[in-house]
Amino acid sequence: MSMATGVGPTGAGAGRVEPARAFDIIGRRRWWYALSLAVIIPGLIALYTHHVRDHHALNWGVDFTGGNSLELQITQPFTVGDVRTLMDRFGLGDAVIQKSGDTEVFIRTRPLTQSQMNGIIDAAKARWTSAAMLREDTVGPEIGAELRNVAILGVAIGLVLQVIFISIRFRSVRFAIAADIALLHDLLVVIGAFALSQREINSSFLAVLLTVAGYSINDTIVIFDRIRENLGLRTREPFEPLVNRSVLEALVRSINTAMTAVLAIGAVYVFGGETIRDVAFGLVVSIITGGYSSIFNASCILVDWHHWSERRGVPAGAGAGAPRRIEPPRDVRAAADGAGPSAAETPAAVSGGTPRPRPDVSRRRRRRRR
Amino acid sequence: MKLSNPVRLAGVIVIALAAFLIAFQPIRLQGSVPVLQAPQPHLNLGLDLQGGSHIVLQAEPTAQTQVTNDSMDGVLKIIRNRVDQLGVAEPAITRQGTNRILVELPGIQNPQRAIDLIGKTALLEFVDTAAVSLPQGTQWKDSTTAVLPDGSAQHVAKNVILTGADLSDAQVQFDQYGRPQVGFTFKSSAAKKFEDYTTKNVGRYLTIVLDNRVISSPVIQSPIPGGKGVIEGGFTLESARDLAVLLRGGALPLPVHVVENRTVGPLLGRDSIDRSLHAGYVAIVMVGLFMALYYRLAGVLADAALGVYTLILFALLTLLGATLTLPGIAGFILSLGVAVDANVIIFEKVKEELRGHKTLRASVATGWSRAVVTIFDSNTTTLIGAAVLLWLGTGPVRGFAVTLILGILTSIFTAIVVTRVFVDLILDTGLAPYIQSLASAGRSAAGAAPVAAGGSAGGAED
Numbered sequence: 001m002s003m004a005t006g007v008g009p010t011g012a013g014a015g016r017v018e019p020a021r022a023f024d025i026i027g028r029r030r031w032w033y034a035l036s037l038a039v040i041i042p043g044l045i046a047l048y049t050h051h052v053r054d055h056h057a058l059n060w061g062v063d064f065t066g067g068n069s070l071e072l073q074i075t076q077p078f079t080v081g082d083v084r085t086l087m088d089r090f091g092l093g094d095a096v097i098q099k100s101g102d103t104e105v106f107i108r109t110r111p112l113t114q115s116q117m118n119g120i121i122d123a124a125k126a127r128w129t130s131a132a133m134l135r136e137d138t139v140g141p142e143i144g145a146e147l148r149n150v151a152i153l154g155v156a157i158g159l160v161l162q163v164i165f166i167s168i169r170f171r172s173v174r175f176a177i178a179a180d181i182a183l184l185h186d187l188l189v190v191i192g193a194f195a196l197s198q199r200e201i202n203s204s205f206l207a208v209l210l211t212v213a214g215y216s217i218n219d220t221i222v223i224f225d226r227i228r229e230n231l232g233l234r235t236r237e238p239f240e241p242l243v244n245r246s247v248l249e250a251l252v253r254s255i256n257t258a259m260t261a262v263l264a265i266g267a268v269y270v271f272g273g274e275t276i277r278d279v280a281f282g283l284v285v286s287i288i289t290g291g292y293s294s295i296f297n298a299s300c301i302l303v304d305w306h307h308w309s310e311r312r313g314v315p316a317g318a319g320a321g322a323p324r325r326i327e328p329p330r331d332v333r334a335a336a337d338g339a340g341p342s343a344a345e346t347p348a349a350v351s352g353g354t355p356r357p358r359p360d361v362s363r364r365r366r367r368r369r370r
Numbered sequence: 371m372k373l374s375n376p377v378r379l380a381g382v383i384v385i386a387l388a389a390f391l392i393a394f395q396p397i398r399l400q401g402s403v404p405v406l407q408a409p410q411p412h413l414n415l416g417l418d419l420q421g422g423s424h425i426v427l428q429a430e431p432t433a434q435t436q437v438t439n440d441s442m443d444g445v446l447k448i449i450r451n452r453v454d455q456l457g458v459a460e461p462a463i464t465r466q467g468t469n470r471i472l473v474e475l476p477g478i479q480n481p482q483r484a485i486d487l488i489g490k491t492a493l494l495e496f497v498d499t500a501a502v503s504l505p506q507g508t509q510w511k512d513s514t515t516a517v518l519p520d521g522s523a524q525h526v527a528k529n530v531i532l533t534g535a536d537l538s539d540a541q542v543q544f545d546q547y548g549r550p551q552v553g554f555t556f557k558s559s560a561a562k563k564f565e566d567y568t569t570k571n572v573g574r575y576l577t578i579v580l581d582n583r584v585i586s587s588p589v590i591q592s593p594i595p596g597g598k599g600v601i602e603g604g605f606t607l608e609s610a611r612d613l614a615v616l617l618r619g620g621a622l623p624l625p626v627h628v629v630e631n632r633t634v635g636p637l638l639g640r641d642s643i644d645r646s647l648h649a650g651y652v653a654i655v656m657v658g659l660f661m662a663l664y665y666r667l668a669g670v671l672a673d674a675a676l677g678v679y680t681l682i683l684f685a686l687l688t689l690l691g692a693t694l695t696l697p698g699i700a701g702f703i704l705s706l707g708v709a710v711d712a713n714v715i716i717f718e719k720v721k722e723e724l725r726g727h728k729t730l731r732a733s734v735a736t737g738w739s740r741a742v743v744t745i746f747d748s749n750t751t752t753l754i755g756a757a758v759l760l761w762l763g764t765g766p767v768r769g770f771a772v773t774l775i776l777g778i779l780t781s782i783f784t785a786i787v788v789t790r791v792f793v794d795l796i797l798d799t800g801l802a803p804y805i806q807s808l809a810s811a812g813r814s815a816a817g818a819a820p821v822a823a824g825g826s827a828g829g830a831e832d
Contacts, residue, residue: 071638073637073638114482114485114486114489114628114631115486117482118482118486121482132635132637133633133635134634134635134637134638135632135633135634135635135638136481136631136632136633136635137631137632137633138628138630138631138632139629139630139631140428140627140628140629140630142428142629143426143629143630150762150763153762154758154759154762154763157758157762158754158755158758158759161754161758162751162754162755165750165751165754166751169747169750203763203767204697204767204770206759206763206767207697207700207701207759207763207767207770207771210755210756210758210759210771211704211755211774213755214751214752214753214754214755214756214774215708215752217748217751217752217755218748218749218751218752219748221744221747221748221751222715222744222748225743225744225747225748226744229740249722250718252718253711253714253715253718256660256664256714256718257707257708257710257711257714257715259660260657260660260661260706260707260708260710260711260714261704261707261708261711262707263653263656263657263660263707264653264656264657264703264704264706264707264708265653265700265703265704265707266656267649267650267652267653267656267703268646268649268653268699268700268703268704270649270652271645271648271649271652272645272646272648272649272700273641273642273645273646275418275638275642275696276642276645276646276696276697276699276700279697279700280700283700283704
């Protein structure tokens with residue numbers, strides 16, 4: 001490889017992104033909302049049609065339904081029909097039988113006793129000498145119900161705690177709710193993806209759900225953090241361009257982080273094997289939608305909310321949960337000097353505000369004390 | 371951060387080295403003499419990776435016995451006895467909630483047999499069935515009705531003379547034809563009772579019943595003194611051995627049934643490890659390449675910090691005795707991708723500072739301190755999610771949560787501290803201009819990333 005362009009201290013990129021000429025993400029927000037719906041609605045339709053057709057909107061695994069699942073490896077040639085014939089002998093012709101790859105078969109049945117299970121394994125070994133048990137799960141119905149409750153409870157508690165945290169850190173419920181709408185979007189996308197692909201939902205799906213929650217909110221916070229930072233600097237810039245500028249400034253980071261995360265978990269999807277593939281699939285979808293929604297949904301919702309409350313003419317600080325719309329920003333520099341980073345946060349003051357000396361326009365950002 | 375660069379570098383090296391020693395244990399103490407050995411991870415592998423059974427038993431109250439702390443402890447003790455007989459290397463038997471017992475059997479070769487053995491109530495009864503001989507497999511429905519193997523019901527009073535609790539020992543024996551049978555010995559008080567009973571009932575049938583199922587129904591040919599006897603029931607060597615184990619351990623005070631059984635065969639476990647390792651290598655290389663191509667020298671430094679991250683995370687997991695599960699590995703690999711996030715945030719802020727025409731040193735300092743707030747806020751939300759997962763989840767899902775939490779904390783440390791040490795060191799050398807080139811990262815790279823950035827990465831190694 002040769003020394004190519006862009007190397008060294010050329011300062012070639014020292015210019016700044018000019019907001020005026022920058023890509024207007026926020027202005028096109030109807031498109032982004034439409035794109036989100038275009039992704040979510042097919043998932044919802046799949047949920048509905050699967051529900052109507054076989055009362056299983058999602059492909060719930062035995063972890064949630066209770067029952068038995070059995071994974072066998074058979075290196076001789078075989079078909080799903082052969083396995084079904086075998087299961088018929090046990091009166092289990094209605095079992096879910098899936099072949100994965102050339103040598104593995106996955107069998108899911110209603111709850112069986114251990115001796116019935118052993119009988120099936122023994123029969124398979126008698127039928128195919130190469131048959132070997134890879135994995136066997138028996139889950140009682142009581143466990144399935146518990147897991148379902150835990151999943152719902154876990155997601156609910158996680159969401160509430162995160163809303164509280166964001167509300168505190170951004171001094172505005174508005175940011176928290178916008179972040180949560182984006183998260184809801186991501187959950188719908190992921191669930192829709194599982195409905196469309198009919199991938200099995202098992203206990204590891206809990207891990208997927210909470211990764212969505214963690215990543216989606218994390219990514220949104222980084223962008224909101226930038227909005228917060230800019231709000232504390234340029235009190236005269238209207239809200240919408242300010243948000244757009246903030247999104248653009250945080251864009252590279254969002255894309256790069258999503259990129260490295262997808263590269264990493266994509267490797268698991270491709271090379272990690274059947275057992276972990278569904279989880280990896282869920283994680284890849286989570287990261288892509290999480291990255292998308294924080295750029296294209298969360299910030300847009302903030303702006304729409306802002307316009308909406310302006311139209312309604314909500315006075316500053318009125319109404320429960322309304323952020324302090326027009327609040328003179330505190331002297332951030334003094335606050336920062338006083339008590340380190342956390343005290344340096346400005347309230348979520350939105351555009352307008354008291355006239356105050358504008359910082360040097362060419363130096364866009366406050367220079368915090370090192 | 372007031373320490374001089376060489377001191378901070380030394381600190382990072384010491385931490386990395388300590389992490390390596392803990393995680394891979396290349397040195398082992400033999401007595402008091404340190405010996406070198408091939409470095410390899412010393413993490414506990416979950417049952418889904420090494421193969422084995424994870425079995426949850428739930429106890430049910432009976433008319434006689436309630437589910438209490440005491441009765442559950444009794445169940446636990448007996449199950450532990452039985453498991454010990456299985457010869458599993460490191461079984462774990464723990465109570466779970468009020469009425470459940472979790473049995474974990476790593477690396478077990480024959481899980482079906484194990485479940486059969488530990489889940490049996492194993493209530494042995496010697497029943498006086500008077501003039502009736504019942505065929506093997508007959509099942510008592512209640513205390514007066516027995517269902518024969520052909521499905522027909524027969525009225526037989528279940529008159530229990532002695533039970534398994536009266537036994538002091540049970541062993542496998544062989545009859546004169548070499549067929550396995552189970553020999554038993556009564557405790558002394560029961561021995562007397564047994565002798566009296568057999569003396570009075572010669573010619574009648576003494577039926578031997580295990581968990582309400584008839585094993586055999588022999589006729590009493592002569593009085594049996596000495597409190598010894600045998601059970602014959604067409605046993606295989608293995609089934610005779612299992613019955614002896616059950617009888618020695620005694621009956622469970624409460625019947626249990628399996629509510630959850632997750633068994634992974636040794637084949638799949640091995641396969642999962644190989645595949646996840648493969649995926650892990652690919653992930654590290656891809657993430658490393660991406661960072662180096664995009665952020666050039668700074669990216670290479672972040673990659674070095676990512677190496678330190680991997681070492682520290684392994685060491686922490688080893689120290690905590692955490693168990694590595696398959697979802698845990700997925701979490702670990704995902705964390706590799708997300709670990710560089712903190713560095714991405716920092717580099718992006720440094721880049722902005724540089725484009726604002728600040729000096730390199732000032733940009734690095736300001737970029738770092740601005741990024742700390744962002745990193746704190748964004749990671750706390752993920753930590754909240756992971757903490758909930760840890761609190762509510764079970765087994766493998768908890769493994770995922772532990773890996774995620776430790777990964778986040780470690781990545782914050784390596785991005786903020788370790789990468790900074792590397793960057794500061796470079797700033798003191800002639801390579802500083804290559805950090806300066808952060809200012810153009812993503813600009814020239816945006817169009818033709820591999821070519822342009824690849825060149826600079828190559829240059830950085832000069």
